[in-house]
Amino acid sequence: MGRAFDLTGRVAIVTGAGHGIGQGVARVLAAAGAVVVCADVDAGAAGATSEEIAAAGGSAAPAAVDVSRRDQVHDLVRATASEHGRVDVMCNNAGIIIDVPVLDLSEEQLDRVLAVNLKGVLFGCQAAGAVMRSQRAGSIINMASGAFDTAPARLVAYSISKAGVVQITRTLAKELGPDGVRVNAIAPGLVETDITRRHYTAEDGTVDEDKRERFLGRSRDLAPLRRIGTTEDVGHAALYLASEAARFVTGQVLRPNGGVSMP
Ligand SMILES: NC(=O)c1ccc[n+]([C@@H]2O[C@H](COP(=O)([O-])OP(=O)(O)OC[C@H]3O[C@@H](n4cnc5c(N)ncnc54)[C@H](O)[C@@H]3O)[C@@H](O)[C@H]2O)c1
Known part of the structure; x- marks a missing residue:
């Protein structure tokens, strides 16, 4: 039972690991024993997270990736699989936000948010899903947001991207479940x-x-x-979904939010 949360020998990729929640997820997965590839468009920040994990006694490697670029996401997953032999956990966390009323939202703003938050998650799911299907094992964790439930004013691009993340999660959970791959989302409250x-x-x-x-x-x-919430609170939610403790859990949205919403 105590070993259900142990990730020793597992290989994880976390996107957006240079700052914030992704950094928290990377730290917690590494503390549980995983080798963590810390990927970020900000290569310096990815390097800093990776060094901090190594200094704390964990295993990590930095990687530069722009998740809105399909080729870069596929290269990241391919390089991880060839260097570390497998990909057990893919946390598609990188995301951006634009705060503007619906009537003022430009097409460029909409395209940018959807490119990172929606297409970026889809690309990560496709690349990791293919490797995990051939391994017949793996856990994909997509970062949604409480905004998918609550649709806050001024965040329309963001909340439709997060609603899309949840639908990608549910669809892929159905498609890859028979191959032993689990796909879940986390919808944190404010951190x-x-x-x-x-x-x-x-x-x-x-x-x-x-x-x-x-x-x-x-x-x-x-x-x-x-x-x-704290980044560590979300990291612990990711650890649960990544681990054997969640072996019968797929297609779900976990809401670490202190109880703010209870849909
Ligand atoms: N902070 C919150 O309250 C909150 C709540 C719910 C959900 N979220 C979600 O959590 C995720 C992380 O957000 P955060 O609050 O830690 O933000 P953050 O800005 O602190 O961190 C986001 C990270 O993603 C990276 N990034 C941005 N664009 C990228 C790209 N194209 N490719 C690769 N990396 C990229 C940034 O460099 C940064 O390191 C996002 O998906 C966000 O929507 C955040």
């Missing part, structure tokens, strides 16, 4: 990362504490557990 910090941080890095409290306080007060 303080660069995505939230831009709401209360000036260009020179100064934080407006009143604005920060207003922004984060709303979600905290709505949560029965009375706090917002």
Whole structure:
């Protein structure tokens, strides 16, 4: 039973591992024993996460990838499989957000969000799914968002991308289940990362504490557990889905959100 969460000998790829939630997922999977390929469009940040994991006694390697580029995502998965022999976990986490009312959303803004958040996840699923199908084992974890349930004002491009992520997850879970591959999504509630910090941080890095409290306080007060999430909270959700503990779980959306929404 104690070994159900042990990832020793497993190979994981985490996209968007340079910052925020992806970094938290990479740390937790590495602490559970996995070799983690930390992939990010920000190669320096991917390197920093990988070094930090190694310094803590874990196994990690950095990789540069723009998930909106199908060829780059396939190269990442191919290189990981050839270097480490297999791909057991693929966490398609990289994502961006654009905060604009529906009536003002430009076609370029829509295309950019869908390219990273929706196509990026689909490319990751296709590349990892093919390797996992031939291994007859694997766990794909796609990062959705509570925005897929709640459709917040000004986040239409983001929330349709996340609704799409959930549908990719469900479809692929049906297609790859018979081959022993599980596919699930995580829909976190609010977590303080660069995505939230831009709401209360000036260009020179100064934080407006009143604005920060207003922004984060709303979600905290709505949560029965009375706090917002941490990157580690989401990392633990990913660890569960990656591990043998979740061997009968596929096509599901896990919501680490302190109870903010209960659809
Ligand atoms: N922070 C939250 O409150 C929250 C809540 C729910 C879901 N999410 C989701 O979690 C994921 C991570 O968000 P975060 O809050 O950690 O944001 P973040 O901005 O801190 O981190 C995103 C990471 O993705 C990388 N990235 C961006 N575009 C990329 C691309 N094209 N290719 C590869 N890497 C790319 C960035 O360099 C960065 O390291 C996103 O999918 C986001 O939608 C975040």
